[in-house]
Amino acid sequence: MDMHNQQIEKANQEVNKLKEQVSNHEWNLQYHVMPQANWMNDPNGFSYYKGEYHLFYQHHPYDSKWGPMHWGHVKSKDLVRWEHLPIALAPSEDYDKDGCFSGSAxxxxxxLYLMYTGNVWIEGKLDEDLKQVQAIAVSEDGIHFEKIKENPVISEVPGGDINIFHFRDPKVWKHEGSYYCVLGSKTKSNTGQVLLYRSSNLIDWEFVSVMAKGKGNFGFMWECPDLFELEGKEVLVMSPQGVKPEGNDYHNLHQAGYVIGELNYQTGIFQYGPYYTLDHGFDFYAPQTMVDDKGRRILIAWMDMWESDMPTQEFGYSGAMTIPRIVSLKNSRLYMLPVPELAELREEETYYSDVKINGEQSFEGVYGDCLELNMEINVKEATTFGLKLRKDAATKQETILSFDKLDGLVTLDRTKAGVGPGGVRKAAISLDEIITLHIFIDKSSVEIFINEGERVMSARIYPTKEAQGITFFSDRLITITSLSKWNLKKAIK
Incomplete structure (x- = not known):
């Protein structure tokens, strides 16, 4: 057995020791992709291959904290039921001995080709003395991967105003017979940027250009870039590090957002408009997209945040993925909605229509810790209204979603959500007479889709098992024109 397969075997054995304990823990998510044990971060290699969805992820199989990166791996036929597969990549070569960092497929x-960043720490300052290169691993069955002998396929940072240490996260695609990839980068003076490369065969790569560069408050490093076409426009999704808070925006440690524009494939220059946040909650980073056999652009992100308190770590696991989301372009903005396949998990519908609320009210059958809510509200004269989720009167736990019509703001408040990080996030929202809400609650998460995906807010929360209440509140009369609640079945073994 070669060194790579030895390392994979060893890592799989380590995960197997804890997976049963983790699967029975009260915060273990029921229908989200999580590691079977230990650490997970960025989604990688999200792809559709031989009739199945494949999702890889950054994984440290030896600890519930970040460490030498491997690639964990799950696959699904329907984006709902995911099967855990053996670890796909492990550090094993001189060029990736300290980590197989993020990449794509x-x-x-x-x-199936995986393109990833090989990372090597060099003695000295952790954030400066490192060598990052790009490498390829290939599989004929989508499960077992072999690193090619030509690695690294991109071994040096190009000349010019490009930081020589930070050079990672290749996202690869094909356009008019050639392969392209974008890489996260920064300038020598710490301004985030994205590099563009081209290849005829995925092995021999030529540097095309600094495709896009930040201006103003746009961060010191652009991680996990992803360029794709939607409705005749090019969209660049990326995760800028170091953006400073402005008003209600950019209060997470790092951001995830996008710009819309046009890429000139000859010059390699991307002309783009304003930067927009993708998810206005607490826990959303490193999103990656793919196109499936139905032509849908689907996005998954890491549903946690760097340097955030993660209470599951003491129980042997940390990190999760968002539910898969369909991305569309409307009104020159990206909208995100949950994939409709998730409806297959529904059972025991509770339904109400034309219910009036003034004050605070709960409904029989509308409660739980693993559920879906879909509703339409006529807000009429109300100026503030919303919901309290995962509520427990005895311990005063609750996660509050509230709308302020006068300020045009939606607020997600997890100050009393249980253990773990608290905090408040706010976002501007158009509040007409009718608003729609589509909410997914899992054992330690909540994802909220407002007005058909105009705004999305995701958060990890860690309440007690008893916190299952849901109440609705309003300062003046509102009408819930329709309210559906379903319990959701466990989807991932």
């Missing part, structure tokens, strides 16, 4: 000649 593409099919070529019936094989």
């Amino acid at each position: 593409i099919e070529k000649d019936g094989k």
